[in-house]
Amino acid sequence: MIRAVLWDLDNTLLDFDVAEKEALTREFKEFGLGEFTDQMLKDYMVINRRRWQALERGEMEKQEVLEGRYREFFAFLGKDTSIAAAFNDRYQELLGETICFRDDSYELVKGMKGKVLQCMASNGTKKAQTGKLKNSGFDKLFDLFFISEEIGAEKPAVEFFDVCFDEINKWLMENEAALPYSGGKYLGEISKDEMIIIGDSLTSDIRGGNNAGIKCCWYNPKGLERSADLKIDYEIKNLQDVTGILDELK
Numbered sequence: 001m002i003r004a005v006l007w008d009l010d011n012t013l014l015d016f017d018v019a020e021k022e023a024l025t026r027e028f029k030e031f032g033l034g035e036f037t038d039q040m041l042k043d044y045m046v047i048n049r050r051r052w053q054a055l056e057r058g059e060m061e062k063q064e065v066l067e068g069r070y071r072e073f074f075a076f077l078g079k080d081t082s083i084a085a086a087f088n089d090r091y092q093e094l095l096g097e098t099i100c101f102r103d104d105s106y107e108l109v110k111g112m113k114g115k116v117l118q119c120m121a122s123n124g125t126k127k128a129q130t131g132k133l134k135n136s137g138f139d140k141l142f143d144l145f146f147i148s149e150e151i152g153a154e155k156p157a158v159e160f161f162d163v164c165f166d167e168i169n170k171w172l173m174e175n176e177a178a179l180p181y182s183g184g185k186y187l188g189e190i191s192k193d194e195m196i197i198i199g200d201s202l203t204s205d206i207r208g209g210n211n212a213g214i215k216c217c218w219y220n221p222k223g224l225e226r227s228a229d230l231k232i233d234y235e236i237k238n239l240q241d242v243t244g245i246l247d248e249l250k
Contacts, residue, residue: 001181002215002249003190004168005112005242006121006146008199012219013109013239014132015100023094027087033079044073052123055154056203062149066125095124096131102221103239109141115180116246117171119144121164121197123154123204144171155201156208165190165212181250196233196249198242206230217245 010016028036048069054060070084120142126149133139146164153159169189176182196215199205209216210231217234234245
């Protein structure tokens, strides 16, 4: 039985790519940087991805990812690098203003509410994720919210998941009797076999799940090749397939 689901947010439940392009396009206008082109987006994504991967490997601090990517990007474009910090602050605000659900994810999470404990587990910033949660309505659906900035560790670090385990067990002790599957009683501390993480990232979500020893469901709508060194319990192309997996694990 699965008693708790850890949901990734960006590019799993929500289409981060759509929100990112909209935010950067608006910012280029606001900061007087001219037109933000598709080629600029591609160049930026290379820089951004490389820095996030360095963060996941523990080779870079988060602030250097957030601000450093813009210093590097603006230097590449020949633009003023001194605006990087202000640009990043505004970017975090704008990210939460464009909401695009993937695979009718809102209705999926809404339909699962009360049937299983649902948590958001994200490496995004608190400012950006708070805006996304509020504007999407997910803030009313999730039971718990795990943001790396507040935890002090990033997925895939086991320390991130240790906090998730602790907080989930506290929640279950206080609220589990209200869930239909419990039969009106507290079933005890959650085991690793009773938790699953669902996300699109092999390097943060799936590797993190492996590090924590919990079940992993890889959301892979683009049909990317999986890594041989990772244990993937389930692979889906549409989020609606999650309900079938949870039914299978009852």
